[in-house]
Amino acid sequence: xxxxxxxxxxxxxxxxxxxxxxxxxxxxxxxxxxxxxxxxxxxxxxxxxxxxxxxxxxxxxxxxxxxxxxxxxxxxxxxxxxxxxxxxxxxxxxxxxxxxxxxxxxxxxxxxxxxxxxxxxxxxxxxxxxxxxxxxxxxxxxxxxxxxxxxxxxxxxxxxxxxxxxxxxxxxxxxxxxxxxxxxxxxxxxxxxxxxxxxxxxxxxxxxxxxxxxxxxxxxxxxxxxxxxxxxxxxxxxxxxxxxxxxxxxxxxxxxxxxxxxxxx
Amino acid sequence: xxxxxxxxxxxxxxxxxxxxxxxxxxxxxxxxxxxxxxxxxxxxxxxxxxxxxxxxxxxxxxxxxxxxxxxxxxxxxxxxxxxxxxxxxxxxxxxxxxxxxxxxxxxxxxxxxxxxxxxxxxxxxxxxxxxxxxxxxxxxxxxxxxxxxxxxxxxxxxxxxxxxxxxxxxxxxxxxxxxxxxxxxxxxxxxxxxxxxxxxxxxxxxxxxxxxxxxxxxxxxxxxxxxxxxxxxxxxxxxxxxxxxxxxxxxxxxxxxxxxxxxxxxxxxxx
Numbered sequence: 001x002x003x004x005x006x007x008x009x010x011x012x013x014x015x016x017x018x019x020x021x022x023x024x025x026x027x028x029x030x031x032x033x034x035x036x037x038x039x040x041x042x043x044x045x046x047x048x049x050x051x052x053x054x055x056x057x058x059x060x061x062x063x064x065x066x067x068x069x070x071x072x073x074x075x076x077x078x079x080x081x082x083x084x085x086x087x088x089x090x091x092x093x094x095x096x097x098x099x100x101x102x103x104x105x106x107x108x109x110x111x112x113x114x115x116x117x118x119x120x121x122x123x124x125x126x127x128x129x130x131x132x133x134x135x136x137x138x139x140x141x142x143x144x145x146x147x148x149x150x151x152x153x154x155x156x157x158x159x160x161x162x163x164x165x166x167x168x169x170x171x172x173x174x175x176x177x178x179x180x181x182x183x184x185x186x187x188x189x190x191x192x193x194x195x196x197x198x199x200x201x202x203x204x205x206x207x208x209x210x211x212x213x214x215x216x217x218x219x220x221x222x223x224x225x226x227x228x229x230x231x232x233x234x235x236x237x238x239x240x241x242x243x244x245x246x247x248x249x250x251x252x253x254x255x256x257x258x259x260x261x262x263x264x265x
Numbered sequence: 266x267x268x269x270x271x272x273x274x275x276x277x278x279x280x281x282x283x284x285x286x287x288x289x290x291x292x293x294x295x296x297x298x299x300x301x302x303x304x305x306x307x308x309x310x311x312x313x314x315x316x317x318x319x320x321x322x323x324x325x326x327x328x329x330x331x332x333x334x335x336x337x338x339x340x341x342x343x344x345x346x347x348x349x350x351x352x353x354x355x356x357x358x359x360x361x362x363x364x365x366x367x368x369x370x371x372x373x374x375x376x377x378x379x380x381x382x383x384x385x386x387x388x389x390x391x392x393x394x395x396x397x398x399x400x401x402x403x404x405x406x407x408x409x410x411x412x413x414x415x416x417x418x419x420x421x422x423x424x425x426x427x428x429x430x431x432x433x434x435x436x437x438x439x440x441x442x443x444x445x446x447x448x449x450x451x452x453x454x455x456x457x458x459x460x461x462x463x464x465x466x467x468x469x470x471x472x473x474x475x476x477x478x479x480x481x482x483x484x485x486x487x488x489x490x491x492x493x494x495x496x497x498x499x500x501x502x503x504x505x506x507x508x509x510x511x512x513x514x515x516x517x518x519x520x521x522x523x524x525x526x527x528x529x530x531x532x533x534x535x536x
Contacts (some may be wrong), residue, residue, distance in 0.1 A: 118501055
């Protein structure tokens with residue numbers, strides 16, 4: 001199943017100019033596409049549009065085509081689309097339902113909303129917990145977990161909806177290095193299991209670790225696109241407000257110091 | 266599908282969901298405990314005098330609290346909860362009871378009267394009964410269990426969510442306030458010392474707590490949408506608190522007793 005955006009533009013209600021313009025994007029299953037860009041470049045808006053929340057929940061005007069395996073999804077209600085495309089946000093605390101007293105109930109919240117058979121809800125919940133490697137936390141109060149663990153719970157809650165695609169908007173923005181590592185491992189594992197993942201991130205080290213393709217946004221338009229390793233080595237990245245990953249910076253520093261050859265062995 | 270094809274773990278509903286409470290009172294259906302608390306609070310107002318409310322608080326609050334093993338906690342919490350209103354109501358009635366004749370003591374311009382003392386004691390017992398009934402409910406029942414039970418009985422899932430989320434928001438805001446207080450103090454804000462200093466210290470904390478909560482609303486709404494919350498129809502419930510025919514009879518019995526009490530009081534059969 002492939003999520004496709006073709007010529008997509010989006011303008012928030014009351015905004016004088018579009019936040020996204022002429023975006024083309026293909027997200028097949030099992031592939032991680034990274035999205036980078038300076039602040040206000042359109043990363044979050046792209047995530048909202050790709051997940052269907054914009055304009056359904058956010059409002060505003062959209063143009064272009066969004067399809068799942070060729071089928072237009074414009075008329076789909078959010079609860080239907082959410083079973084195909086899950087979206088996670090940067091603040092783990094706001095993604096918790098606030099009404100679950102255990103991690104198990106938190107992860108089960110989505111399938112319960114879908115009115116599935118109880119056994120199906122339970123199976124999906126255990127599967128999602130196991131996939132994220134957090135089944136040991138099942139009886140814990142989600143509000144008392146670390147930020148990294150809460151983010152894993154939030155992603156498990158999305159997985160329990162059994163979407164083919166995940167859209168993650170800066171999932172590690174509020175996490176420490178340990179939490180970032182947990183989420184990065186989870187993204188890589190999910191992609192191996194067949195999920196198509198669109199991940200918007202400021203941390204280019206994370207993108208370098210998980211993404212196979214990268215697009216860079218500026219003023220709502222795609223300005224760089226290609227294999228992640230190539231785009232991340234592009235010298236224009238700093239001008240676009242995107243920090244180069246540490247491996248690239250190390251290499252540049254080594255070259256500047258005249259030890260580039262030694263670095264490559 | 267994401268994370269689903271390779272793993273299908275054969276595990277049932279975990280036994281920690283709906284784990285029975287430690288005592289027989291804890292194990293009562295949440296609606297039964299809510300009915301007891303509500304009926305007790307209303308009866309405390311309907312009943313006049315001192316004896317009625319004292320018998321009521323003993324039978325409906327203190328004895329159940331002993332059975333539930335929360336007696337000391339109940340006395341402490343209910344006392345603290347009732348303290349501000351109880352003290353002010355007691356003082357106002359003791360010193361300013363209209364038309365009182367029998368003077369007990371004069372303190373400067375104000376006079377404590379026997380009629381005022383009698384009425385103040387009645388009010389005090391009523392307030393403590395209401396506070397005790399509510400506290401007993403919260404000490405022995407998780408709000409989420411009550412909401413789940415009401416949802417099983419047919420209440421709208423959205424109403425249930427709003428009720429539950431509202432209750433759960435309080436500790437979340439307390440946590441947020443503690444974090445903001447710590448952050449502001451780290452930047453030199455003085456939140457200790459005299460009353461004036463404490464009041465001055467509150468403003469830089471209240472603003473971020475409230476504005477931060479409002480700012481999160483949109484993201485919370487989107488997160489709920491992304492998890493199928495707006496789907497019409499019933500939700501699946503993983504478990505619901507146990508109930509019995511006996512408890513149903515008990516609830517109706519409490520309701521009928523209250524109706525009878527109100528009728529008796531209104532017709533003046535018993536004063």
